Amino acid sequence: MLFTVTGASASGDQTNLKTSKSKVAITDSITVSQNELEQLYKQRQFDSCIQTSERLIKKYQRQLMYKPLAMVYHVQAKAYRRTQKYKEGIISSKASIYWANKNNQAEFLSILLLEVARNKKGLKQYGEAIETYQKALDYSQKYGDFTSESIALNNMGAIYKIQGKYTHAIQFYIKDAELNNKLNRPKDLAIAYNNIGQIHLLTRELELAKSFFNRSKDLRLELNDEYGLALVSNNLGAVHHELKEYEEALDQFYVALATFEKFNSKYRIGEVYLNIADILLLQERYNDVIEFGRQGKEIFEEINSESGVHRANRIQAEAHMNLHRYSTALRLLNRTLDYFNQGEHFAPERRNVYRLLVQIYSTQKKYQKAFECQTVLQKIEMDFTEEANKRDLAIIHEKYNNRDQLLKIDKLQKEKERKEAAILHQKQLNFSFALVIVVLSSFGIYILINNKRLRKAHQRIRKQNREIKDIHDELTDSLQYASKIQQSLNNIPQEVSSFIHDYFILLRPAQKVSGDVYNISIVDHKIIISMMDFAGHGVPAALLATLGVKTLNQIIQAGITSPDKILTELDEVMSEVFDQNEDMVGIDMAVVTIDMNSQTLTYSGARRPLLYIENGESHYIKGTKRSVCDSLSPFQYTFHKHTIPLSEDLKFYLYSDGFPDQFGGAKEKKFLEKNLRNLIIENADEDCTTQKNKIEKERHQWMNPDLKTQNKPTDDTLVMGFHLKI
Incomplete structure (x- = not known):
């Protein structure tokens, strides 16, 4: 914002010429200084901006040039606010208002008052900030400064939202939306919709919140506003959270x-x-x-x-x-x-x-303290409930008394189309009135005759819908119960922490229940860790997984702890169970046995590998090229056993093929096992919690490469990592 400098002319042609040249030079000098100051602010060099403004203030006061002072103090106040020096910002803002009034620059007062209010908001002086925003609003409306008017409305709504006064907040946000819709400013309108959605989210009107967030999203997509779309995604995430x-x-x-x-x-x-x-x-x-x-x-x-x-x-x-x-x-x-x-x-x-x-x-x-806190909590809840009731009444009042404006905001284009269609329809009625009367009469008779039949049909449909809903609810409850049962099978013995320094398990089913499962058992100072990937996913795979884990536990409890023998025995037992089913495609799995007495780690795999890192060096062992209980494979290889001596610092990883086979990315391709392996190796020096978070984040970004693409899970995902320290 630049304030121009003007002055009175001196008498005499020659004097006028000299004075005019002098004024031009002074004006150019001031403009350059203002541009320099604004540039420092835009480059976020706030400390330099403050120092430069101090230098200019002293210069202008020394030279008795007062008109630029309002602008210089204003930029200084903004820089103080950005460095969180709010008290200094208020002093500079008030100085800018003083010089604006002194130099008859009233048209700029709305902008200057906004900065005073922003600094007061930073000091959490919300009452004074609201009063100042109201003054800025009055001046902006008086001088037609629509940008300042929108900023004032937006910030007043934000303060009332912070205070929990949602009735007041939504009124100001709606006014902001009406203003920006009237001025055809889609970016500011998207911000207003987003703010209205946040109020509905805070008062748990979730469908209304989602509706306004989606309106904001549509506008930001048209504007190709990537950052704005991220704000909407963050808010939609909060709605899904509440749901x-x-x-x-x-x-x-x-x-x-x-x-x-x-x-x-x-x-x-x-x-x-x-x-x-x-x-x-x-x-x-x-x-x-x-x-x-x-x-x-x-x-x-x-x-x-x-x-x-x-x-x-x-x-x-x-x-x-x-x-x-x-x-x-x-x-x-x-x-x-x-x-x-x-x-x-x-x-x-x-x-x-x-x-x-x-x-x-x-x-x-500590019941006395609990009672004291409960008393305060009840007061907060009562205030919140009272405000919510006021909000409901205010929204209803707003809808009925400002119906035309709200329709203009929400459905401007559709309203235009409806009006055009109504005009066309009226023209058609003028030419074919008699025919329409005959058609309507015939249609009315038809409705009367078939009304009873239609009511019965609607009753049958409603009954069928209720039955479908009951079945859906029953299936959903069953799946949730099945998920809890499956989680109980994946229990980890407490004794594991005595042997394993740190570990993580990332399990993400494609549906409610998973065909990828793990099992950890401790027998005679031996830890047996198994990762099992059953064919398919969902309920069928989960049923097979439940049977497989039960059979695996029976084998281990019978004293069989060597990985290759566990796989062989499981292959024989499961093959007998599915002897009549020629289409059984098998189980991919890996088994690791840690023998604390002999200080060794033994591994055997059925199409699933072992990745381990020892003293900073990575090693990769492929599993045997066959599955457990694989009736479709023409070859029945013997399961190979690999023995690794335990070192002072050993990390090892087991994983299913769910993440490597996941489609996603910019080119909609599989993630591939080598990329998962490299991802694990790159983050192996981190603690297990951080490793797990980074793997999960990479999976989300692969499945959702941009705002318009969201891939569904291809298969169940299971990744396990263990850190041994002797």
């Missing part, structure tokens, strides 16, 4: 994360990390929650975002609470509570903190 569609939520979050990392948007990266951590909390993956919370917290500490840091504290505290680490959880929560009790902050997060404190104090039988 308990956790895998869909994670897909959306990983898509958003990839874009934010591309743009190096640290705040948004930290925000997505915490959104993922919230999903993992519900999946009871508490160690992963702590890791994602830690990564998000580090980012927010780097950019000095207190709200982000304390949200990370709350998420980590909930994970520690579920792991029964109550003292750690309380330390994090009390630190966060001090922040939320200092002033008006995001109401839902404050409610979450008190909810956790009630749970922890009740578990510790």
